[in-house]
Amino acid sequence: MGLDFLILYEHIVREFENDCLLIAELKKRGYSAELMQLMSPKKMKYYLWKKPKVILTSAMYDNETLNSFVYNNVGKLNKVINLHWEEVLSREQEQSDFYSLKQNAAKCVHICWGQAARNRIIAHGVKPENAVVTGALHLDFLDRRFSGYSMDKQKLGKLFGLDTVKNWILYISSFTCASMDDKEIEELNDMTNLDFSGFKQVGARSMSVTLDWLDRLLNDRKDNIIIYRPHPSEWAGGYLKEMTKRHPENFRIISGRAVREWVIACDDIFTWMSTSIAEVYYADKSCLILRPERLYDDYDPVVYEGCDAVGSYEVLLERFDNKQRDFPVNEELIKAHYSMIPDNPAYKRIAELCEDVYANPPRDIPFSDGYIPRFNLLKFFALAVLNLMVWLKIKPVWFRWFTGAKTESQIKRLMGYIEKSRVSKKTINAAIKQFEELIS
Numbered sequence: 001m002g003l004d005f006l007i008l009y010e011h012i013v014r015e016f017e018n019d020c021l022l023i024a025e026l027k028k029r030g031y032s033a034e035l036m037q038l039m040s041p042k043k044m045k046y047y048l049w050k051k052p053k054v055i056l057t058s059a060m061y062d063n064e065t066l067n068s069f070v071y072n073n074v075g076k077l078n079k080v081i082n083l084h085w086e087e088v089l090s091r092e093q094e095q096s097d098f099y100s101l102k103q104n105a106a107k108c109v110h111i112c113w114g115q116a117a118r119n120r121i122i123a124h125g126v127k128p129e130n131a132v133v134t135g136a137l138h139l140d141f142l143d144r145r146f147s148g149y150s151m152d153k154q155k156l157g158k159l160f161g162l163d164t165v166k167n168w169i170l171y172i173s174s175f176t177c178a179s180m181d182d183k184e185i186e187e188l189n190d191m192t193n194l195d196f197s198g199f200k201q202v203g204a205r206s207m208s209v210t211l212d213w214l215d216r217l218l219n220d221r222k223d224n225i226i227i228y229r230p231h232p233s234e235w236a237g238g239y240l241k242e243m244t245k246r247h248p249e250n251f252r253i254i255s256g257r258a259v260r261e262w263v264i265a266c267d268d269i270f271t272w273m274s275t276s277i278a279e280v281y282y283a284d285k286s287c288l289i290l291r292p293e294r295l296y297d298d299y300d301p302v303v304y305e306g307c308d309a310v311g312s313y314e315v316l317l318e319r320f321d322n323k324q325r326d327f328p329v330n331e332e333l334i335k336a337h338y339s340m341i342p343d344n345p346a347y348k349r350i351a352e353l354c355e356d357v358y359a360n361p362p363r364d365i366p367f368s369d370g371y372i373p374r375f376n377l378l379k380f381f382a383l384a385v386l387n388l389m390v391w392l393k394i395k396p397v398w399f400r401w402f403t404g405a406k407t408e409s410q411i412k413r414l415m416g417y418i419e420k421s422r423v424s425k426k427t428i429n430a431a432i433k434q435f436e437e438l439i440s
Contacts, residue, residue, distance in 0.1 A: 005033040005354060006052035007083075008069060011232035012421055014085060015058060017258055018137045018347075020428065022056075024435035025351040031358070035428055037421050038069070039414075041384040046074045054079040054358050059086060060110065063103040063371045064191075070366070071373045072380070078362040080108035081354065083137075087117050088275040088337050092298035098192040100124035104371035107364035109357055111350060116302075116336040129363050132353055135339040135346030141260050142282050143345055149438060151257065153265040160254055167224045170266035171214065172259060172274040176233045178203035199299050206272060209292035211239050213313045218250050220317065227262060228253045231274075232420075255420075268320065273301055277329055278338050286325045290316060303333045386411070390418050 005026055009015040016035075023033040036043070038058065046052065057069040060082035070080055082101075093099040101110060106126045112118040113136040121131050141150060157164035177185065177200040188196050214226055228240065230253060243251045254262075259276050260283070263269060269280055269287035273295060280287045291309040308328040310316045319325060341349075357363070367373065389396070396411040 003034060003046070003050045003052040004031040004358060005054050005056060006046060006074065007033065007035050007056045008038055008058055008073065009035060010038050010058040010085070010421070012423060013255060013258060014138075014232050015083075016423060017141070017431065020431040021140070021347050021435045021439075022137065022350055022354075024432050024439060025347050026354060027432070027436065028439060029351060029355065031354075036073070037423070039383060039387075039418050039421060041387050042073060042380050051075065052077070054081060054354060056081045056083055056354070057108075058083055060084075060105045060108050061098055061101060062105050066103075066105045066108070066366055066371060067374055068376070072376050076367045076373065078365050078367055079357050080366055081357060082108050082110045083350075084111045084113075084117075087113055088278075088301050088303055090297070090299050090301055092194060093192075094120055094302060096192060096194055097124075098194070101126055104366045104368065106130070107366040107368070109353070109363060111353070113346075114335070114337040114339045127364065133339050134349040134353060135341060136278070137346045137350060138258075138260065139279065139282055139338060139340060140345040140347050141258070142264075142279065143342070145345075146438065150261045150264055156257065156261065156265050160252065160256070162225055162227070162252065163249075166250075167221075167268065168266040169217075169224055169226045169268045169270060170262045171210075171226055171228045172263075172269065172271040172276050173207075173228060173230050173234060174272050174274045175203045175207045176231045178207045179234050202293065202295065202299065206292050206295075208239060210272065210290050211243055213290065213292070213316055214251070215243060215246065216313055217316070217320070218247050221320070222250070225250050225252065227266065229259055229262060230255055273299075273304060275301055275303065277303065278334055281327060281329070281331070281334050282338070282340065286323075286327065288316065288319055288325070289328050303337055304329060305333060306330055386414055386418055390415050390422070 005023075007019045007023065009019050019035055023035060026033045036046075051074055055070055055074055055077055057065075057080065059065060060069065060080065066080075070077055089099055101121050101124065107130065109130050109132060110121060110126060112121070112131055112133045115133055118131045118133050122128055140146065151159070153164050153168065156162065162168070177188075177196050180188070180200060185196050185200055218224060218226060228243075228251065232255075240253060244253060260279050263276070263279050263283050263285060269285055270290050271277060271287060272290060277287065289304070289307055289309040291311060297305070307330075308326070310319060396408050396415060
């Protein structure tokens with residue numbers, strides 16, 4: 001028996017709940033749908049007897065992503081919907097070919113959270129019928145119909161052992177490149193044809209000074225707890241771990257639960273350049289943008305253009321104590337990038353798009369001239385081995401004896417990604433069932 005929809009996800013905290021909500025809506029409409037992690041072992045059923053009619057991917061940039069996300073998971077399939085999770089970009093990224101969806105990847109159907117993204121990718125060559133404004137699925141959870149679904153401060157405090165009497169400060173981090181080594185930066189540069197070296201340096205410096213400010217704030221205002229929310233691609237190390245030692249009760253690094261829940265539950269919110277500022281805005285919360293040094297437009301997400309940022313610890317302390325704050329980002333920019341229709345949430349609009357793609361001939365043909373499919377046999381077996389090692393809790397230290405410490409480090413990092421993104425089938429089914437009950 002075939003499968004109607006297969007959804008691929010990359011990061012749990014960014015995508016899991018959203019994908020499960022979409023699956024619940026698709027099932028409500030009578031379709032079959034399943035969820036698969038990008039780095040899970042490849043499954044022959046999706047190539048053969050359970051090949052999906054439509055695949056939904058987390059991203060779709062170029063021929064390489066088309067090959068990796070589609071062909072190497074399900075074989076040739078021309079009904080591809082890009083969920084487009086990295087959509088609000090910097091000015092430099094907006095002008096680049098890579099982030100503008102090039103080559104045969106442009107022939108897939110691309111979800112746009114707002115009109116601004118649709119205008120941009122059409123200007124770079126995506127056909128208008130392939131760029132569809134649906135709204136941002138993750139913002140649906142801020143709608144009244146989902147009130148009561150998110151954990152409140154009391155429940156989060158109990159789950160993570162946090163004092164609910166104290167003032168909670170959420171720091172939403174975006175220091176992804178700061179934790180990358182030179183090889184990873186080079187790979188990112190080669191993939192995107194951009195230079196992330198400068199961004200890494202700015203990020204590393206900003207992270208160091210910001211953590212110093214947070215350290216001082218906890219010393220000056222002791223009745224506060226800072227919940228440091230790392231980006232899904234960020235690795236906690238060095239000074240972050242030192243912070244947890246200096247403030248074991250008042251500084252916590254927590255990746256669990258959706259950022260939306262922390263936004264709703266926390267009393268104050270700080271960030272550097274996270275696009276989660278849209279969730280802060282639509283949750284009707286205030287926030288402070290902490291920037292020890294200027295972030296140039298080349299690096300800054302476009303919704304932060306002209307933002308009112310805090311540039312010193314003294315200003316941070318002053319604004320922190322003053323709870324009457326204007327929102328630091330231009331509201332019209334947020335609305336241009338995030339389409340919100342109260343009576344027609346994004347998950348329904350995306351489900352309607354899925355139905356249309358399912359029922360009709362492909363809008364375009366990704367598997368056509370300009371792209372040559374390549375099955376990655378090495379990756380096929382490597383992912384199976386790496387997942388088995390994670391499941392058996394085998395340490396990669398023995399690779400050092402055969403291939404050296406560098407290979408051991410790379411394998412350890414890959415296993416870390418797999419471990420962070422693993423979700424049991426039982427957990428997936430429970431989440432889908434919960435959403436089915438919520439939207440019934």
